[in-house]
Amino acid sequence: MSPGRRSAPHAATRFRLPGLGALLRRDAVQSAVLGMGLYALSLLTGPLQAQALGAAGRGELAAVLVPTQLFTWLLGFGLPIAATYYRRQFGDRDLLSGCWFFALVAGLPAIALLWPLVPLYLDAHDPLTVGWFRAYLLTAVVAVPVAVSVQLLRLDARLGLSNALRALPVVLNTLAVVVLALLDRLTLTTALAAGLVPIVVSQLVGIAVTRGLAWPRLPAGWRATLLVYGAKVTTGTLAGQLLARLDQLLLVGLVPSRELGLYAVAVTMAGLSQAGAQGIGLALLTRLSTAPDPSFARRARLLTLAMSCTIALATAVAAPYVLPLLFGAEFDDAVLLLWLLLPGAVLGDLATVRSQEFYVVGRPQVPSIALAIAAAATVVSLLLTVGAWGATAAAITTSLCQGLYLLVLTVAARRRPPSPSGAAPDGGSALLQTAERTDRT
Secondary structure (H helix, E strand, O other): OOOOOOOOOHHHHHHHHHHHHHHHHHHHHHHHHHHHHHHHHHHHHHHHHHHHHHHHHHHHHHHHHHHHHHHHHHOOOOHHHHHHHHHHHOOOOHHHHHHHHHHHHHHHHHHHHHHHHHHHHHHOOOOHHHHHHHHHHHHEEEEHHHHHHHHHHHHHHOOOHHHHHHHHHHHHHHHHHHHHOOOOOOOHHHHHHHHHHHHHHHHHHHHHHOOOOOOOOOOOOOOOOOOHHHHHHHHOOOOOHHHHHHHHHHOOOOOOOOHHHHHHHHHHHOOOHHHHHHHHHHHHHHHHHOOOOHHEEEHHHHHHHHHHHHHHHHHHHHHHHHHHHHHHHHHHOOOHHHHHHHHHHHHHHHHHHHHHHHHHOOOOHHHHHHHHHHHHHHHHHHHHHHHHHHHHHHHHHHHHHHHHHHHHHHHHHHOOOOOHHHHHHHHHHHHHHHHHHHHOO
């Protein structure tokens, strides 16, 4: 793509819309199907880990994985979405160079700061979790530029390859867990290794396939564009993940490992519809970037509501039979927690899709502010209630705060509707030109 070339958005949209629509539908379907497939793999590995490790061991695993995953998402700083908007302005190499620079300059000092605090955070857990926690933290640095590289593939309509790279760590982890379980070698140590090694391998493969290795430097204008946009979008892009995991993050130091293990299983089952909502949200983001259509946003919300409610109802009915069957009788108490989390899952799915309307018009601070309000409410509520009512209070709090997040977004949209006229041209133009090339071929 020529950096200096500019398309005429309105004319191109008018005459190329069918090809563009087909591209976006294919992207949304592939993303949703992939997400559901990866989630199905987690439903396979989850019971194997639970049966081999027990509720306490499953809690130890969650104590390492959940906080380090959250750290990885925070270090991403919204750069994949920012790169989508500003790709034409900087070019791929400058984007990757800047991402490597940011990951190293921001990530390494943050890890150095957290390093001595890890033993204190995991004081009530198995001492071996400390070393694994630190190892997972280190992988976050490489995860940032790899995520941007995969996003650039998606913008080039190389959906199959980008989705394959997204799936690789989960597939490798599933294979490792299944093999270890069959060999009766699935322990806390091997389960942690089965998560870490696939991450490292997939990062190396991603760098090799996308040629994502670049000399770290901060290109001119980065701070005034990507980093400013990223600062606004950081918490917003992590909204669903943060609210879904903030409860587990705080529960690590507030409840016993067994109760944390039960809660982790309930959260896993409650998130079944999240992959579908993310696929719909991705379609909405790209569609509004190139062909502003407010009615599409309304249809996306209705589709999300129907999908999420259907999955939540089916999960609630099946839970008393499926949960003990998959995880064992020791996890019977997770059924009530699951029921309490399901309303929040529906509200969180709607918030995930609604937030895309703000990203595409250059108002990423709106989801960020809404998330900050909901997150603050979550922290205060958990600290006040978990000591007396344990994981049950955490489940109720999480659902209510997901509703608060959606409520703030809805109020903001009514006061100042997300006008499609403010859509950023860079990411939209890149996708539009991709669609035009697809039409010609």
